Amino acid sequence: xxxxxxxxxxxxxxxxxxxxxxxxxxxxxxxxxxxxxxxxxxxxxxxxxxxxxxxxxxxxxxxxxxxxxxxxxxxxxxxxxxxxxxxxxxxxxxxxxxxxxxxxxxxxxxxxxxxxxxxxxxxxxxxxxxxxxxxxxxxxxxxxxxxxxxxxxxxxxxxxxxxxxxxxxxxxxxxxxxxxxxxxxxxxxxxxxxxxxxxxxxxxxxxxxxxxxxxxxxxxxxxxxxxxx
Numbered sequence: 001x002x003x004x005x006x007x008x009x010x011x012x013x014x015x016x017x018x019x020x021x022x023x024x025x026x027x028x029x030x031x032x033x034x035x036x037x038x039x040x041x042x043x044x045x046x047x048x049x050x051x052x053x054x055x056x057x058x059x060x061x062x063x064x065x066x067x068x069x070x071x072x073x074x075x076x077x078x079x080x081x082x083x084x085x086x087x088x089x090x091x092x093x094x095x096x097x098x099x100x101x102x103x104x105x106x107x108x109x110x111x112x113x114x115x116x117x118x119x120x121x122x123x124x125x126x127x128x129x130x131x132x133x134x135x136x137x138x139x140x141x142x143x144x145x146x147x148x149x150x151x152x153x154x155x156x157x158x159x160x161x162x163x164x165x166x167x168x169x170x171x172x173x174x175x176x177x178x179x180x181x182x183x184x185x186x187x188x189x190x191x192x193x194x195x196x197x198x199x200x201x202x203x204x205x206x207x208x209x210x211x212x213x214x215x216x217x218x219x220x221x222x223x224x225x226x227x228x229x
Contacts, residue, residue, distance in 0.1 A: 004028040005211070006071045008056070008108055009078030010043060011036040013177035014127060014207075017200035018075055021208045023047040030069060032078065032108075056104030057096075066111040070119070073211045074112050076105045077127040079145070081179065083138045094141045101145035105152065113160075122165040123211045126153050127203075128220065130173050130228045146171075150220055157218030166217040168210040172203045173224025193226030 005022045009015045010031035016039075019029055029049035033040035034056070044051050054061040056078050079101045082093040109124060116122030131139050132146025149169065156167040174180050174188060175198045189195045206223050210216060222228055 002026050002028050003072040004030060004070060005073040005075060006030040006032065006052075006066075006069075006108075006112065007075040007077055008032040008104075009034075011039040012077065013179075013200040014172065014175065014203050015075075015077045016043065017204035018077065018207050019043060019047050019049070021201070021204045022073075022211075023049075025208065027073070030071065034078070056100045056107070059107045062104075062107045062111050066108070069112075070115045071112045072116075072119075072122060074109065074122070074124045075127070075207055075211070076108060076124065076149075078104060078108075079127070079142075081139070081142050083142065085138050086140045089140065097141035098145050098148075101142070102148045102152075105149055109156070113165075116165050117160075117163045120164050122160075122163075124153075124156065124160075124165065124167045125207050125210050126150075126167070126169040127207070128153070128169045128171045130171050130222065130224050133171055133220070133222070134228055153220065154218050161217060166210075166214075168213075168216060168218065169220045170203060170206045170210065171220050171222045171224070171228070173198055173222075173227045175200055175203055188227075191227060192224070193229075196225065198223060198225055 005027045007018050011033045029047050031049045032052045052065050126149050128149050129146040131143040132150050135143045153169040206221050
């Protein structure tokens with residue numbers, strides 16, 4: 001029987017790339033989306049997947065949708081940005097990003113843990129960011145949310161090791177996607193040792209590796225082309 005993987009935020013660039021590598025590996029896919037139903041339906045057909053829809057801020061729906069699903073691997077990928085310098089950032093921008101990226105990760109993780117604990121097996125891979133490691137101009141809310149998920153990762157590693165559940169994180173740098181389409185790649189060539197932006201597939205490969213690496217837990221794997229080291 002094939003193992004199952006749940007990928008949140010599956011219609012984004014990294015989520016879609018992760019879906020492909022797990023599908024190619026023979027996993028049964030559960031793909032979460034929020035608003036992009038058209039893309040989700042296309043991925044449902046392409047990857048023979050089961051779709052799940054919710055807002056990451058809606059804890060009751062998350063519990064209801066996941067209570068009867070047995071997940072072997074959880075990829076917490078869903079996240080939002082709403083950038084502003086801290087002196088211009090309003091409470092709504094702060095609260096929305098923290099509630100989606102941090103609290104949403106907690107809600108989904110908590111919802112799948114009962115079956116993982118019962119099975120005494122599982123792997124969780126949290127997609128964080130180099131912003132959570134070193135900060136980033138105008139991203140106090142996003143960096144804080146991702147830094148908190150890094151701390152969450154390291155604590156869950158300790159909490160869940162007794163149940164043979166491993167918890168790791170992947171910290172992408174600048175990855176080619178809709179989020180980076182307005183960033184001038186040439187201006188970053190001097191500060192990224194590999195001289196280019198990363199591809200979503202390169203992050204997905206790291207996610208797959210950590211999901212299957214049996215003796216790695218509590219780690220944050222930096223995928224930034226050497227930008228952060």
